[in-house]
Amino acid sequence: MNSLQVLINRIKKDYMYQFRIWKNVLDWTVMLYILIPAIVAAVIIYRSWWLELPSWSNLLSVSVIASAFYIGAWSGVYRLFVKEADGIFYLKHTSDFISMKKWAFTYEILKTILRIVLLMFVFLPFLHNMDLFEMVCFLFYLIAMSFFIQSLHLKIRFSYNGWKQKIWHTTLFIVFFFGNLSLFILEGSTMLLIMIAILLAFVSFYLVQPIVCTTRFFQDECLLENEQRLRFVTVIFGLSPSIEKPKIIKRKKPFILRHKLFKQRNAQKGFIELFCKIFLRNFLYVGGYFRLIAVTSAAIFILPLVLKLVIGFGFCFFIISWIEGVWDKIIAANPISKRYSDHQAFYQARQKTVWFFTILSGGILLISFVLSKVVL
Numbered sequence: 001m002n003s004l005q006v007l008i009n010r011i012k013k014d015y016m017y018q019f020r021i022w023k024n025v026l027d028w029t030v031m032l033y034i035l036i037p038a039i040v041a042a043v044i045i046y047r048s049w050w051l052e053l054p055s056w057s058n059l060l061s062v063s064v065i066a067s068a069f070y071i072g073a074w075s076g077v078y079r080l081f082v083k084e085a086d087g088i089f090y091l092k093h094t095s096d097f098i099s100m101k102k103w104a105f106t107y108e109i110l111k112t113i114l115r116i117v118l119l120m121f122v123f124l125p126f127l128h129n130m131d132l133f134e135m136v137c138f139l140f141y142l143i144a145m146s147f148f149i150q151s152l153h154l155k156i157r158f159s160y161n162g163w164k165q166k167i168w169h170t171t172l173f174i175v176f177f178f179g180n181l182s183l184f185i186l187e188g189s190t191m192l193l194i195m196i197a198i199l200l201a202f203v204s205f206y207l208v209q210p211i212v213c214t215t216r217f218f219q220d221e222c223l224l225e226n227e228q229r230l231r232f233v234t235v236i237f238g239l240s241p242s243i244e245k246p247k248i249i250k251r252k253k254p255f256i257l258r259h260k261l262f263k264q265r266n267a268q269k270g271f272i273e274l275f276c277k278i279f280l281r282n283f284l285y286v287g288g289y290f291r292l293i294a295v296t297s298a299a300i301f302i303l304p305l306v307l308k309l310v311i312g313f314g315f316c317f318f319i320i321s322w323i324e325g326v327w328d329k330i331i332a333a334n335p336i337s338k339r340y341s342d343h344q345a346f347y348q349a350r351q352k353t354v355w356f357f358t359i360l361s362g363g364i365l366l367i368s369f370v371l372s373k374v375v376l
């Protein structure tokens with residue numbers, strides 16, 4: 001097989017692998033009671049936007065839409081579909097290996113363009129003040145901006161490690177965020193937007209070309225491919241304590257909660273402190289917790305009052321069960337703390353911890369509810 005056929009075969013296998021993952025998660029009950037009603041509701045809401053814009057549409061300006069695309073671009077990264085086995089054959093046939101990477105980069109470009117066009121179609125009802133030429137220029141800018149951000153993301157990832165990589169990511173994210181925002185707040189001309197888009201496109205190819213046309217970053221590319229291939233599995237692990245895989249943290253000192261939480265110590269406070277430190281230091285736990293809150297808050301913000309109440313009460317029962325499952329995963333499954341599972345302090349600490357995180361999530365949902373009444 002030539003390099004293009006190898007890439008097509010790998011793309012097919014990747015889609016089949018991702019399909020099997022979603023097939024295992026979305027059983028017939030989820031499809032029938034959650035996914036299908038959600039799709040129908042989304043179609044109805046989107047059609048209503050074309051008939052009459054919602055009252056909050058004046059808040060969704062061009063600068064807000066561009067900022068949303070900018071933030072989304074930072075979450076994406078180019079996949080080059082490099083496998084560990086390529087080190088045996090393709091590194092001996094460098095030209096074929098690089099050719100496959102070029103085809104993979106072309107595929108990622110086309111996929112990015114398609115994704116942005118589809119998202120642009122979703123926001124189309126809110127861009128009624130633009131004419132056709134301005135929409136095309138705006139779309140071209142969003143595509144070029146996404147190319148630039150993903151190329152910059154890839155360049156930083158392969159050039160720096162550890163805290164240096166995080167500092168570069170944070171600094172450039174803030175700088176380009178305000179640059180992107182000011183471009184629309186100051187209402188630059190359409191020609192200026194086109195010129196900036198062309199410049200970003202050229203800079204993107206300049207950043208990616210040394211990575212695509214060399215084998216120097218082979219190990220980093222393999223690691224990146226494995227992360228992207230397992231991205232949905234990682235999300236599922238984060239949301240499901242029953243199948244969660246603990247994250248291995250390689251650091252000598254923790255970033256947060258280095259000191260004692262309670263000055264006066266007893267068994268109950270000891271269990272609470274142990275749970276809080278493990279929970280907050282592991283992104284799989286705290287990330288899954290806040291993702292659940294974020295999705296539910298968005299639903300409460302958008303949906304009608306009756307559905308707000310149903311989702312709010314349902315979420316309270318669900319989050320209690322979820323926190324209890326995480327507690328059992330962290331504390332009850334530990335062979336040392338399991339010895340004290342029959343003690344009264346163990347169950348009191350469990351109950352207080354569950355109620356604390358439940359009330360915290362309920363407070364965030366209440367804020368979302370109040371904001372929906374104020375804005376909408």
